[in-house]
Every structure is written in C-alpha cells, then in structure tokens.
Amino acid sequence: MLTSSKKLACFILGLLLSTGALAADPVAVNPAHPDRHVVVRGDALWDIAEKFLRDPWQWPNVWHVNPQIENPHLIYPGDIITLTYVDGQPRLSLQRGSLVKLSPQVRSTPLSEAISVIPLDAIHPFLTRPFVVDKDEMDTAPYVVYFADEHLMGGKGLRGYVRAIENTDNNRYDIVRPGDAYRDADTDEVLGYEALFIGNADLQKTGDPATVAFSNSELEILKGDRLIPISREVQLENFYPKAPGSDVSGSIISVLNGITQIGQYNVVVLDRGANDGLAAGHVLTIMHRGRTVRDVVTPESADTVTLPDEPAGNMMVFRTFPRVSFALVMKATRAIHVKDRFINP
Structure with a gap:
C-alpha cells in the first residue's frame, strides 16, 4: 500500500490514458513550443504542458503513452516528452528516460521521485483541515x-x-x-x-x-x-484538469495565508462550491473585474461607465465544500484581486 504522501505523487495520469477521453475541441499549441522536453527534478506536469500548449490544462486531450511502457502513470526526471502531429492534431508522447531503473529490487524507489501535476506543496496544507x-x-x-x-x-x-x-x-x-x-x-x-x-x-x-x-x-x-x-485527506487519484461540465461563474472572495497580492500558486476562496457543480480538477478563467468610472464628458459629469472584465489568469479547483471552494492560481497575467470574477475556461 502506498502512503498518503506517495499517493499525492502518484495520481498523475490515471485517467488520461484512455483514447475515449479525447475532446472534440482542437487544442492550440504554444507558438514558441519546443519539439521535446527532458523532465528534470522540480518540474510539474502543468508547467511542462505550458511549454507545448497555449492552454496547459488541455494536455489530457492530446496525451499519448506507448502501451509498452511499464507503469506509464508516473513521469520521472530523465523522461522525454515530445510534440508530434497525427492527422494534423498535436500529440504529446512520453519516452521513458534512462534515469529510471525498472529492475525488481529498485522498482519501489522512484515513486517519491515522480513529478506531480501541480506544485503539491502549495495545496497540501489545505487538504486535511476543515477550514x-x-x-x-x-x-x-x-x-x-x-x-x-x-x-x-x-x-x-x-x-x-x-x-x-x-x-x-x-x-x-x-x-x-x-x-x-x-x-x-x-x-x-x-x-x-x-x-x-x-x-x-x-x-x-x-x-x-x-x-x-x-x-x-x-x-x-x-x-x-x-x-x-478530523477529516480524511482528500484523495487525488482521480484528480486531473478539466473544464466544468456546465457553465459556472462567481467571484474570488478571499485569499488564504494572509496574502494581500494574489499571484501564481496562491490559494483563493471562491463563492461557488459542490452545490454549484464545481469539483476538484476544474479549471477556471480569472476575470479582472472592470472598474466603474465617471464619464467626464456628459453634462454635469453625473454618468458612470463600467469597464469590461478582462482575462487575468487561470486557476484549478482542488477542494470543494458545499457552497465555497479552494483553488490554486496557476497563471496570473495581470494583478488579481479579491472580488475578481471567474468563468469557464
């Protein structure tokens, strides 16, 4: 049996290997993508996917693993991820590197060395306590x-x-x-x-x-x-990035750990939860809430105009409660604030 800490490192691709999981929507590549990436210690799968894809959370839609690879659910330092095209569609493939030894006497050793989907240190403290x-x-x-x-x-x-x-x-x-x-x-x-x-x-x-x-x-x-x-630790074996199954929108209502400026890898609280259709793994787009400003041209300057919301980054839900959720900010393209909104990606 794996310990709970090892389970956190081993949930990486469990549901990503079925061809039935491919989405119908095309996946856009990052214009500056490399042809290959050699995995190094400290990598996270999300960050690797960002090198290849415009929207890194869509990697499950283009992931392909050679069925001959033993234990393809884990990715280790030294493995090679390559981008190719099949029928005009991008495909990310895994080539097992030379740093992982699969002989029986060391087969259990690399579990703790497998890379994670996201930086688990950022969310682990928020998985077990009630909050x-x-x-x-x-x-x-x-x-x-x-x-x-x-x-x-x-x-x-x-x-x-x-x-x-x-x-x-x-x-x-x-x-x-x-x-x-x-x-x-x-x-x-x-x-x-x-x-x-x-x-x-x-x-x-x-x-x-x-x-x-x-x-x-x-x-x-x-x-x-x-x-x-004491609540049991949230199990992440079935946790992987995906869009919500229905339209969900709401707002960031708090940020944890006393942070005032919200940026990458900060944990935020959302005013939508499991009752609203959110689940662990759901990816959301953060929208900078447009300010309401005064129109100085109209007579007596009494009119106001609300500026449009603008994309500010994305985040992944990792824990839900009935009416609120916790999410990890994965990317911030501009300043993010409490009361900024979120929508489906």
Whole structure:
C-alpha cells in the first residue's frame, strides 16, 4: 500500500490514458513550443504542458503513452516528452528516460521521485483541515469548557473538558475557532465560516463533559473553541484538469495565508462550491473585474461607465465544500484581486 504522501505523487495520469477521453475541441499549441522536453527534478506536469500548449490544462486531450511502457502513470526526471502531429492534431508522447531503473529490487524507489501535476506543496496544507464549516455545524460542535489542573489556556500535553462527546465514533479531533464569514460577492449571503485551525485533541473519556488530551497546538486553546472530527485527506487519484461540465461563474472572495497580492500558486476562496457543480480538477478563467468610472464628458459629469472584465489568469479547483471552494492560481497575467470574477475556461 502506498502512503498518503506517495499517493499525492502518484495520481498523475490515471485517467488520461484512455483514447475515449479525447475532446472534440482542437487544442492550440504554444507558438514558441519546443519539439521535446527532458523532465528534470522540480518540474510539474502543468508547467511542462505550458511549454507545448497555449492552454496547459488541455494536455489530457492530446496525451499519448506507448502501451509498452511499464507503469506509464508516473513521469520521472530523465523522461522525454515530445510534440508530434497525427492527422494534423498535436500529440504529446512520453519516452521513458534512462534515469529510471525498472529492475525488481529498485522498482519501489522512484515513486517519491515522480513529478506531480501541480506544485503539491502549495495545496497540501489545505487538504486535511476543515477550514470551512457552516453555521449549524459550528453551533452544534462540541466545545472546550474548562482545562485540567486549573490551567487558564490549553496547549500541547495538557488536558481539557469538552461539552459534550457522548460516543466513541470519533477519537481524534481538530480544534477550530470561528473566523470570518464567507459571503457571496454579489448577494452578500453567508455561504460558510472560516474555521481557524488551533490544534488537535484525542478523546480520553466520553461524557458531558468529556475529557480530551491536546496533542498539538498552533495557538493557545481557549474556552469555547470547537472540536470537529478530523477529516480524511482528500484523495487525488482521480484528480486531473478539466473544464466544468456546465457553465459556472462567481467571484474570488478571499485569499488564504494572509496574502494581500494574489499571484501564481496562491490559494483563493471562491463563492461557488459542490452545490454549484464545481469539483476538484476544474479549471477556471480569472476575470479582472472592470472598474466603474465617471464619464467626464456628459453634462454635469453625473454618468458612470463600467469597464469590461478582462482575462487575468487561470486557476484549478482542488477542494470543494458545499457552497465555497479552494483553488490554486496557476497563471496570473495581470494583478488579481479579491472580488475578481471567474468563468469557464
């Protein structure tokens, strides 16, 4: 069995190898494309595809792997990707390089060396923690009511009392604190709440109050902090870039990690989620929201004009909640801001 970290590196082409996945729409090549690229350590498949294609997320539509290649689901440093044409259509092909040894005694070694589709370090911290909860979930979650040994705050190695955990369905919990509300950019409707990660707790004894041991803390644990069962890591074996199946549009409503200027590989929050048809792997075009400006020519300068939205880059959804999603900005062609819009690619 692969570990969860290795699974993150091994999801790369699992669904891309079927000829039935080819799209009917033509794929445009990058005018400055090379004829071949030798994969090096640190490459990501998206970046490689960008060397060949105008829209790198479309590489599944032109990907071809020689069926004689053993374990074609992984791409390693030293492999060679070439661009050719078949019936006038571009095709990306993989040639196994000499750096990968397939002898039985080392066959498991290269798994951690396989390149990823996107920079996984940028999204991995956002795959396991809750981050977004709805109001009902937050209101009904167990909460810290007191600390053992008369401590005023909790931390790693200390114990606390929680109201209330009556069963052992879950033994490990994330400790979170309610943060800002995520709101629809157009209607101001509350879509969910940011869940600030505080630490982790292990259940020691059920009851009202229950007893927990704090196994980790990134901030001081306070009375009223909520406990949410630890969610399992999002599995990415079936994750690959594609357009949404229906028209989806909305806005960027926040950017994570305290970033103010949004650029490549920043994680943003969208005001659309699984209930709106978004799923992991969906690629979206970011549109710089046109400003509303004053028309200085009209009488008394009272008229205003809203400028058109302009393309500003693209992003890939990697985690969805019912009404909001997280996406990774893959390319920024101009400044990107909170409240900028997104549409289908």
